[in-house]
Amino acid sequence: xxxxxxxxxxxxNRGWVVLLAIVAFMLGLGYGFFILWHNAPSLLLxxxxxxxxxxxxxxxxxxDGTPLALSTPxxxxxxxxxxxxxxxxxFGERSGGKGLxxxxxxxxPLLAQGQNLRLTIxxxxxxxAEQALWKGLEAAKAxxxxxxxxxxxxxxxxxxxxxxAFDPTAPRGDIRKDIAWxxxxxxxxxxxxxxxxxxxxxxxxxxxxxxxxxxxxxxxSRRVAGWTINDVVRHPETLTxxxxxxxxxxxxxxxxxxxxxxxxLFDFFKQLHFLDDQLLPPLSYQPPIAxxxxxxxxxxxxxxxxxxxxxxTFGQGFLITPLHLTAAxxxxxxxxxYRQPILFEGxxxxxxxxxxxxxxxxxxxxLTQGITENAKLRGxxxxxxxxxxxxxxxxxxxxxxxxxxxxxxxxSDTPRVTVVVALYHPKGSRIHGAQVAAPIYRExxxxxxxxxxxxxxxxxxxxxxTSKLVH
Numbered sequence: 060x061x062x063x064x065x066x067x068x069x070x071x072n073r074g075w076v077v078l079l080a081i082v083a084f085m086l087g088l089g090y091g092f093f094i095l096w097h098n099a100p101s102l103l104l105x106x107x108x109x110x111x112x113x114x115x116x117x118x119x120x121x122x123d124g125t126p127l128a129l130s131t132p133x134x135x136x137x138x139x140x141x142x143x144x145x146x147x148x149x150f151g152e153r154s155g156g157k158g159l160x161x162x163x164x165x166x167x168p169l170l171a172q173g174q175n176l177r178l179t180i181x182x183x184x185x186x187x188a189e190q191a192l193w194k195g196l197e198a199a200k201a202x203x204x205x206x207x208x209x210x211x212x213x214x215x216x217x218x219x220x221x222x223x224a225f226d227p228t229a230p231r232g233d234i235r236k237d238i239a240w241x242x243x244x245x246x247x248x249x250x251x252x253x254x255x256x257x258x259x260x261x262x263x264x265x266x267x268x269x270x271x272x273x274x275x276x277x278x279x280s281r282r283v284a285g286w287t288i289n290d291v292v293r294h295p296e297t298l299t300x301x302x303x304x305x306x307x308x309x310x311x312x313x314x315x316x317x318x319x320x321x322x323x324l325f326d327f328f329k330q331l332h333f334l335d336d337q338l339l340p341p342l343s344y345q346p347p348i349a350x351x352x353x354x355x356x357x358x359x360x361x362x363x364x365x366x367x368x369x370x371x372t373f374g375q376g377f378l379i380t381p382l383h384l385t386a387a388x389x390x391x392x393x394x395x396x397y398r399q400p401i402l403f404e405g406x407x408x409x410x411x412x413x414x415x416x417x418x419x420x421x422x423x424x425x426l427t428q429g430i431t432e433n434a435k436l437r438g439x440x441x442x443x444x445x446x447x448x449x450x451x452x453x454x455x456x457x458x459x460x461x462x463x464x465x466x467x468x469x470x471s472d473t474p475r476v477t478v479v480v481a482l483y484h485p486k487g488s489r490i491h492g493a494q495v496a497a498p499i500y501r502e503x504x505x506x507x508x509x510x511x512x513x514x515x516x517x518x519x520x521x522x523x524x525t526s527k528l529v530h
Contacts, residue, residue: 443467
């Protein structure tokens with residue numbers, strides 16, 4: 060009896076052990092599934108996390124926040140100001156929006172990541188410059204044109220106008236033939252012509268080899284190293300430096316420029332950044348992002364013979380963009396201080412004194428007194444210099460293709476802005492800077508004075524002037 064009870068007891072104990080083992084196994088198995096459920100990413104035991112939506116392409120904005128280009132979640136690129144500033148902004152691919160020209164291309168790494176960027180462009184000043192340019196472009200029957208407005212004391216670009224007008228949303232033709240899309244102000248290097256005479260005169264004053272009343276013998280032509288230099292506008296044979304600028308005398312400026320070595324003028328060209336292809340400061344990202352500017356074409360000083368030097372003094376034989384010319388003229392507006400042009404809010408304009416203040420003011424005074432009739436505005440003080448540059452076609456200077464220019468200040472006594480206007484290949488009987496570029500400058504000045512609320516001053520009413528200067 061005792062043996063039987065002992066056997067039954069042992070059997071019972073083994074049953075409990077087996078039962079406990081089964082329970083422990085089930086608990087361990089459950090715990091294992093619990094851990095896998097929460098920690099095993101490769102097992103699709105719960106729904107995968109939602110993928111982040113791609114960034115909407117960044118906006119380009121004017122200085123006041125007005126959108127110049129923006130994208131919708133459906134990737135459509137919109138240009139709220141229509142045709143305004145479209146060459147500066149550029150365009151992108153129809154699908155996806157990847158930049159193909161202008162700032163859309165230059166800033167692609169930032170815009171594609173959804174980065175917004177604010178420009179220094181003033182929408183009202185931009186519209187004023189564009190309307191005046193497009194009107195003058197049509198009247199001159201020119202191939203294209205540009206007008207740049209730079210704030211004199213800061214270097215901020217308030218307007219970068221190009222024409223003819225360009226619609227980035229319209230069907231595109233052959234971009235090699237239809238160049239309305241191009242930002243000519245930045246991307247086309249041209250000969251600046253007689254606008255450079257004012258800068259050469261500033262160098263002469265800075266080097267103390269001439270004054271505005273210095274007289275020079277200036278016949279209508281002279282020979283330099285086997286080449287004939289001609290004047291266009293009839294003038295007296297003896298001119299002061301002020302009159303050399305007024306009559307735009309090639310003979311007069313080249314003769315006076317012989318008082319300084321060619322390297323002196325070349326060094327001033329360097330200080331005015333005529334050799335720089337990175338004129339705008341890069342955006343402070345890593346790596347730095349820069350806006351494309353056409354590279355200037357200036358011969359090294361070792362290749363400046365007497366003829367090359369003479370040509371350089373009146374803006375021939377080298378190429379710079381309208382932006383380069385605007386920044387250089389702004390040194391005269393800013394009392395001799397060169398200010399780096401800036402296009403983005405937050406960038407700082409680097410500055411350096413190039414001319415003494417009294418030199419810059421003297422040149423502005425001469426350009427005010429000798430301003431062409433078509434640039435005058437009754438009741439206001441304006442000043443600037445015309446230019447008419449022959450264009451090289453097939454390796455030779457053309458007798459029919461010219462660039463007409465005007466560079467000046469608004470107003471000229473205490474400049475608020477510097478303005479450069481350039482028209483490429485005007486046609487007909489009126490092709491000179493004084494005839495087709497100067498009126499555009501005057502129109503921009505008139506509208507800016509209205510925008511600023513500056514009334515005309517009766518004591519500045521222009522006196523009758525029968526001068527027909529056309530250079």
